[in-house]
Amino acid sequence: xxxxxxxxxxxxxxxxxxxxPLFNCCRINTLKIERARLLERLxxxxxxxxxxxxxPFGLKLDVQSPGKLLENLLGYIHIQEELSMxxxxxxxxxxxxxxxxxxxxxxxxxxxxxxxxxNQGLVIANxxxxxxxxxxxxxxxxxxxLNVAITRYDGxxxxxxxxxxxxxxxxxxxxxxxxxxxxxxxxxxxxRSLDLQKLQIGLLKNATRLAKPKGVVIYSTxxxxxxxxxxxxxKVLDDARLERISISGLKxxxxxxxxxxxxxxxxxxxxxxxxxxxxxxxGFFVAKxxxx
Amino acid sequence: xxxxxxxxxxxSRFGIPEKAFAGYRFFRKAQSVWMISAxxxxxLSYEALGMRIMNLKDRPWKxxxxxxxxxxxxxxxxxxxxxxxxxxxxxxxxxxxxxTNLEPGYVVVLYREEVLGCGLYSRGIVISQLPxxxxxxxxx
Numbered sequence: 001x002x003x004x005x006x007x008x009x010x011x012x013x014x015x016x017x018x019x020x021p022l023f024n025c026c027r028i029n030t031l032k033i034e035r036a037r038l039l040e041r042l043x044x045x046x047x048x049x050x051x052x053x054x055x056p057f058g059l060k061l062d063v064q065s066p067g068k069l070l071e072n073l074l075g076y077i078h079i080q081e082e083l084s085m086x087x088x089x090x091x092x093x094x095x096x097x098x099x100x101x102x103x104x105x106x107x108x109x110x111x112x113x114x115x116x117x118x119n120q121g122l123v124i125a126n127x128x129x130x131x132x133x134x135x136x137x138x139x140x141x142x143x144x145x146l147n148v149a150i151t152r153y154d155g156x157x158x159x160x161x162x163x164x165x166x167x168x169x170x171x172x173x174x175x176x177x178x179x180x181x182x183x184x185x186x187x188x189x190x191x192r193s194l195d196l197q198k199l200q201i202g203l204l205k206n207a208t209r210l211a212k213p214k215g216v217v218i219y220s221t222x223x224x225x226x227x228x229x230x231x232x233x234x235k236v237l238d239d240a241r242l243e244r245i246s247i248s249g250l251k252x253x254x255x256x257x258x259x260x261x262x263x264x265x266x267x268x269x270x271x272x273x274x275x276x277x278x279x280x281x282x283g284f285f286v287a288k289x290x291x292x
Numbered sequence: 293x294x295x296x297x298x299x300x301x302x303x304s305r306f307g308i309p310e311k312a313f314a315g316y317r318f319f320r321k322a323q324s325v326w327m328i329s330a331x332x333x334x335x336l337s338y339e340a341l342g343m344r345i346m347n348l349k350d351r352p353w354k355x356x357x358x359x360x361x362x363x364x365x366x367x368x369x370x371x372x373x374x375x376x377x378x379x380x381x382x383x384x385x386x387x388x389x390x391x392t393n394l395e396p397g398y399v400v401v402l403y404r405e406e407v408l409g410c411g412l413y414s415r416g417i418v419i420s421q422l423p424x425x426x427x428x429x430x431x432x
Contacts, residue, residue: 147329
């Protein structure tokens with residue numbers, strides 16, 4: 001963790017907040033219930049809630065086991081980390097489009113994309129692991145996502161397509177999940193990041209190939225390691241350009257442009273980093289790319 | 293499988309109008325029928341297409357709970373309305389006596405006008421067909 005001392009602002013506050021668990025959060029699933037009706041139901045049950053400052057369908061819930069709520073079983077809400085709702089928002093899928101979610105399971109972002117498209121158009125949810133297809137399917141069915149087709153390719157070799165938008169929510173060292181369970185940062189190291197980097201570059205390169213010209217590619221991880229973030233994005237800048245990210249109500253820090261004494265090419269400061277002590281969330285990284 | 297074949301079965305059992313099935317495509321794989329929003333499907337190898345809505349293996353055919361939660365609001369027959377304590381029993385996955393006169397078979401189970409899921413009705417008893425992972429645990 002100390003290797004991030006120079007890139008994470010106010011490092012002592014960062015370390016201190018990791019001991020504090022996160023709020024339980026959920027997304028209101030408008031495929032099955034109107035937002036106002038869901039909020040009424042929570043009020044009737046006396047469950048405290050607070051809407052995110054930056055996303056009207058995200059809620060912090062004042063309840064111990066939100067997964068056991070009837071509203072969850074009926075698919076009116078989906079338990080989802082606050083910043084996990086960010087990549088679909090930046091992807092900005094429109095009804096009728098064809099969208100690829102390259103690393104889909106368990107489907108939190110897939111179903112949010114489906115919700116944003118109002119079940120119109122097509123979402124291809126790709127998940128290579130058979131074991132992980134089951135929760136993906138289950139979440140799509142519970143949430144009433146009817147425009148999702150599931151494939152099982154290795155994302156690096158997903159064969160063909162011409163997608164309006166592609167999401168790569170890549171496998172990563174998950175350092176940003178430390179507040180959900182201590183130890184992910186301790187288990188993480190540069191070597192693990194470099195091993196994952198090969199996979200992440202393969203995924204992002206293929207995602208960029210699969211997008212239409214001018215199509216949007218979102219690359220996200222829940223980790224801090226530049227090896228898994230900016231240094232991955234840097235590899236596709238010949239084929240796509242970065243667009244600056246700015247979400248009202250959510251403070252981001254710019255992507256880093258120097259690491260281990262080396263300066264990266266391109267304007268990687270347009271990437272966005274989210275730190276737990278700044279918005280009281282988990283940690284996250286997102287880049288928005290527009291294919292040439 | 294074409295849309296009108298599917299619609300005919302749901303109309304006959306639940307009185308759901310054919311127009312509720314407009315805008316979807318249907319696929320049959322083994323004994324299951326899947327429903328997906330109509331759009332061109334790229335030439336890929338698919339693991340699943342949309343939502344599994346019914347199983348044709350047994351007689352009568354069985355609707356899935358997730359499909360009833362979408363389509364059941366259009367149903368006009370073979371509905372069972374539960375009170376609060378009955379709804380809790382149903383959500384726990386148990387059987388419950390109901391005072392109603394229905395054709396034996398699968399029914400749409402509702403509480404406060406909301407579809408909870410699929411039940412199997414026979415001789416005054418509704419047996420909850422909720423999948424295990426969609427049930428409430430008694431302690432909560």
